[in-house]
Amino acid sequence: MKTTYIQLSLSAVLLLGIYSCKKGEVASTDLEAYANTDSATAIVSDSVSSVATMKIKDKQFIKTADVNMEVKDVYEATVSIEKTVQDLGGFVTHSNLQSNVISEDTYNTSTDDAMLIKKYQTENTMQVRVPTEKLGELLVLINDKKLFLNSRTINAEDVTSNIKYAEMEGKRVKKTGENIDQLKANKDKVELDNDNMAEGNLQQLASMDTTDNIKYSTIDIYIKEPKLRIAEIAVTNTRNIDNKYKFNFIYDAKNAFVEGFYLIQKIAVGLITVWPLLLILAVVIYFLRKRKLTKLQTTKITE
Structure with missing residues (x-):
């Protein structure tokens, strides 16, 4: 078959x-x-x-x-x-x-x-x-x-x-x-x-x-x-429409002021977030300055 x-x-x-x-x-x-x-x-x-x-x-x-x-x-x-x-x-x-x-x-x-x-x-x-x-x-x-x-x-x-x-x-x-x-x-x-x-x-x-x-x-x-x-x-002149709404001074200035305020808040929050690093940095600076001061005093005594 x-x-x-x-x-x-x-x-x-x-x-x-x-x-x-x-x-x-x-x-x-x-x-x-x-x-x-x-x-x-x-x-x-x-x-x-x-x-x-x-x-x-x-x-x-x-x-x-x-x-x-x-x-x-x-x-x-x-x-x-x-x-x-x-x-x-x-x-x-x-x-x-x-x-x-x-x-x-x-x-x-x-x-x-x-x-x-x-x-x-x-x-x-x-x-x-x-x-x-x-x-x-x-x-x-x-x-x-x-x-x-x-x-x-x-x-x-x-x-x-x-x-x-x-x-x-x-x-x-x-x-x-x-x-x-x-x-x-x-x-x-x-x-x-x-x-x-x-x-x-x-x-x-x-x-x-x-x-x-x-x-x-x-x-x-x-x-x-x-x-x-x-x-x-026939279509709309899109370039003119874009220029018409491209920039608004009062509106953009207001947004810039608000955004600046938010930026300050973000910086402050960022500093608070990294406080351990800031503390370590402060301690290092303190000891470096203290060491420098000690060297100066030793030099004066020697003289």
Whole structure:
């Protein structure tokens, strides 16, 4: 069973799908129906790579796209793209609009007022998903918003063989389940049945992921404005306010007098705290002076 589980894990990573069994099935008809969709419903435009609208009989693709471009107004373009995605039956999975401040300066215009000048550049990183048959149409509409296209990448991954292999794996898992059912009930049978069910669940999950990725294409979009924008924001003249309240002579003089009084008290308390040291110092000075006096008297007697 370990070998079987490893094989299943590999198939799940490759997004292999379509497992059908009595315990729960994801029918392959979903993928087949999508593969047979009339390709005429896809909008074909010379301005969009044929990869976006490609349809080949008996082939199934997972399509993705990456667009990097500059636009006149990032906010306006973001709103327009989000609305377009919604109108096409898709949805936005990520949108991160932000303004990167390049510089910020404040200029005083009067005693009380000032002007804050910000230079900034706006950008947005988006991820959207639309029905695959609408991918070409969305790319055309996004292209209309550009001032300059930095890059555009469109990928179509052929997953036909992966799906066929997953179908075979599904049949194998189903057959294994039938063989397990014929075994005598014991602890080993329970473990085998549990492992086989786990494989079946992973197959179903892989099938749902594959079906979803085939039906809906993922588009990563990065847009930014080519030039810096300037924002003028009226603010208060903080320098004048600081000067206004920076110094008050009467108040500061009063505080200085009080603080001086407290300083005298602290010095007095400090002297009281170190009275043993002062006492020792006084004794030392007394003996030094007495010794000096004795030397002087001895000198006079000698003379």
